[in-house]
Amino acid sequence: MDRAFKARLERRFGEQLTGPIRQRHDETEIRIGPGDVTQVITALHDEPEFGFEFLADLAGVDTGDVMQVVYHLWSPTTPDWLRVIADGLPREDPRVPSVTFMWKGAEWMEREAYDMFGITFEGNRDLRRIYLPPDYTSFPLRKDFYLADDAARSPGAGVRPMERTHTPRETPATANVRRGGA
Amino acid sequence: MTATTPRPNTRPHDHGRDESFAGTPDDPRVQLDRDLGVFEPVPPYPPRTERESEFYSLRDGEMFLNMGPQHPSTHGVLRVVLKLDGEKVVDVDPVLGYLHRGVEKLCENADYHQAICYLDPLEYVSSLFCEWPGVMAFEKLLDVEVPRRAEYIRVLSAELNRVASHALFLGWMALDLGGLTPILWSFIERDEIVDMLAALTGQRMLFNYFRIGGVNGDLNHEFMSRLGDWMSKATEQIEAGNTLLNENEIFVRRMRDLGTIDSKTALRMAMTGPNLRATGVPFDVRRAHPYSVYPELDFDIPTRAEGDCLARYLLRMDEIKQSLRIIDQCLHQMPDGPVIAKLPRLLRPRPGRAYAGIEGPRGQYAAYVVSDGTDQPFRMRIHDPSFIHLQAVGVMVPGHLVADTMAVMASLDPIMGGVDK
Numbered sequence: 001m002d003r004a005f006k007a008r009l010e011r012r013f014g015e016q017l018t019g020p021i022r023q024r025h026d027e028t029e030i031r032i033g034p035g036d037v038t039q040v041i042t043a044l045h046d047e048p049e050f051g052f053e054f055l056a057d058l059a060g061v062d063t064g065d066v067m068q069v070v071y072h073l074w075s076p077t078t079p080d081w082l083r084v085i086a087d088g089l090p091r092e093d094p095r096v097p098s099v100t101f102m103w104k105g106a107e108w109m110e111r112e113a114y115d116m117f118g119i120t121f122e123g124n125r126d127l128r129r130i131y132l133p134p135d136y137t138s139f140p141l142r143k144d145f146y147l148a149d150d151a152a153r154s155p156g157a158g159v160r161p162m163e164r165t166h167t168p169r170e171t172p173a174t175a176n177v178r179r180g181g182a
Numbered sequence: 183m184t185a186t187t188p189r190p191n192t193r194p195h196d197h198g199r200d201e202s203f204a205g206t207p208d209d210p211r212v213q214l215d216r217d218l219g220v221f222e223p224v225p226p227y228p229p230r231t232e233r234e235s236e237f238y239s240l241r242d243g244e245m246f247l248n249m250g251p252q253h254p255s256t257h258g259v260l261r262v263v264l265k266l267d268g269e270k271v272v273d274v275d276p277v278l279g280y281l282h283r284g285v286e287k288l289c290e291n292a293d294y295h296q297a298i299c300y301l302d303p304l305e306y307v308s309s310l311f312c313e314w315p316g317v318m319a320f321e322k323l324l325d326v327e328v329p330r331r332a333e334y335i336r337v338l339s340a341e342l343n344r345v346a347s348h349a350l351f352l353g354w355m356a357l358d359l360g361g362l363t364p365i366l367w368s369f370i371e372r373d374e375i376v377d378m379l380a381a382l383t384g385q386r387m388l389f390n391y392f393r394i395g396g397v398n399g400d401l402n403h404e405f406m407s408r409l410g411d412w413m414s415k416a417t418e419q420i421e422a423g424n425t426l427l428n429e430n431e432i433f434v435r436r437m438r439d440l441g442t443i444d445s446k447t448a449l450r451m452a453m454t455g456p457n458l459r460a461t462g463v464p465f466d467v468r469r470a471h472p473y474s475v476y477p478e479l480d481f482d483i484p485t486r487a488e489g490d491c492l493a494r495y496l497l498r499m500d501e502i503k504q505s506l507r508i509i510d511q512c513l514h515q516m517p518d519g520p521v522i523a524k525l526p527r528l529l530r531p532r533p534g535r536a537y538a539g540i541e542g543p544r545g546q547y548a549a550y551v552v553s554d555g556t557d558q559p560f561r562m563r564i565h566d567p568s569f570i571h572l573q574a575v576g577v578m579v580p581g582h583l584v585a586d587t588m589a590v591m592a593s594l595d596p597i598m599g600g601v602d603k
Binding site: 061070103112130140 | 227282449451452536561569
């Protein structure tokens with residue numbers, strides 16, 4: 001945990017942060033709104049105080065309520081991984097500016113996030129499905145996409161409560177079980 | 183007679199067969215006589231993105247060539263659409279997904295212990311490096327301290343796996359350039375290591391050896407004796423394999439100045455590992471963001487400035503030497519003690535997020551895990567370097583010849599299992 005780095009981030013991005021800076025193990029986490037992505041990423045990359053030249057990872061996350069896009073960055077100026085979370089994308093139409101202007105290599109990672117979550121990256125020149133066939137219509141890593149053969153959600157489940165921890169309350173499979181008095 | 187009508191029943195072994203299938207789609211003769219279908223490189227729908235319409239429109243003298251998904255030199259099932267001008271490549275459009283299994287979704291539907299076994303088959307030539315980031319991220323979520331002996335065993339086995347992976351790379355690369363001998367040599371090299379790891383882990387390819395909090399089993403006698411045998415001759419063996427290619431004029435002249443990329447572009451393409459270090463950037467996660475017991479070990483980070491295929495090849499050969507150094511130190515510094523931390527069978531980490539990145543033979547392998555307090559990962563993101571490096575083919579190949587496409591691709595060493603997840 002790099003406390004000085006946290007102070008530097010707070011000083012520079014004070015108003016743009018939408019939540020407290022969290023630090024745990026060797027990671028520092030900041031949250032920003034989707035509108036500030038271009039500005040914050042450019043500042044982190046270009047300003048010698050930060051110097052985050054290296055994009056370690058780009059991932060989409062569906063929290064169930066909102067969508068997030070998570071960037072992991074590395075810089076020689078701090079021993080921590082920096083995690084930038086573009087938070088609060090509406091699930092109906094998640095949109096976020098693309099970072100391909102900075103890292104062209106993000107193009108495929110954004111395509112993957114689009115393929116899996118349906119997040120639209122504005123400015124990505126090649127935003128089409130990458131793994132799934134082009135006529136596929138759903139987004140499999142969203143939390144409302146259930147595995148068809150997932151034993152945990154079949155009406156017969158309940159033998160091992162361990163397997164049912166994720167069962168959403170409103171799925172038809174569990175509704176049957178509950179109606180039966182289970 | 184058109185191509186789709188079944189041939190008359192003329193083969194002797196067909197007489198007396200069940201004829202109830204005749205004419206239906208299940209009729210094996212119909213299957214045989216059916217037109218096998220030509221892979222159209224141009225998709226049967228209008229372009230959806232700017233880049234797609236740019237790629238799938240031809241200028242004078244240009245043509246499309248479809249390569250794969252069953253092409254032998256695409257290292258698995260990758261389809262690449264090449265836009266050619268004569269024999270010169272103008273642009274490439276890799277089409278992925280032929281090996282997609284949805285590993286991330288599977289992990290999100292398994293508990294923390296079960297998720298590890300889904301990580302192995304990602305990159306089947308360097309399985310231990312696929313397990314490691316996942317296990318490390320889980321340990322961060324759970325605040326587990328890994329015993330030091332377990333960390334040393336991890337480093338030892340992973341570095342052996344790195345040598346095996348680089349040895350195989352050498353063979354594959356020569357094979358894609360048309361040389362058959364090196365792959366036979368490198369498989370001998372790899373088999374010795376793989377047998378050694380099989381003695382340790384019980385499996386030859388998908389080891390499933392790392393556990394949350396340590397490793398599955400302690401070092402055993404067979405592993406140690408095999409390792410001792412191999413260490414005594416490893417350096418000579420690898421040198422012998424190197425001279426086969428390093429001093430081969432055809433190989434060297436073919437590889438030099440092929441698929442050159444400069445350090446700035448490599449960083450923009452988010453490249454890591456040997457492919458980035460071959461452009462002169464000394465970025466190695468083992469030193470840049472130390473993990474495990476690497477800070478206690480003494481090794482160098484070789485770099486090269488050229489950024490071409492030859493540099494990438496030579497750099498991997500240098501890395502093998504460094505790995506041997508690390509293995510040697512691990513054996514001398516190996517502490518005694520337990521090899522796994524005591525943990526309950528059912529793990530429920532506190533809600534939180536963890537990211538772990540490690541340096542594998544191809545670059546940075548990473549895992550990003552979100553926990554919601556239950557026994558299954560809420561989100562499991564797997565970052566694979568092969569995926570990133572395959573993207574860079576589009577930057578390196580234009581301007582070269584068709585045959586060089588395979589050479590450039592081989593020099594980046596992508597594994598399709600990891601690319602397609």
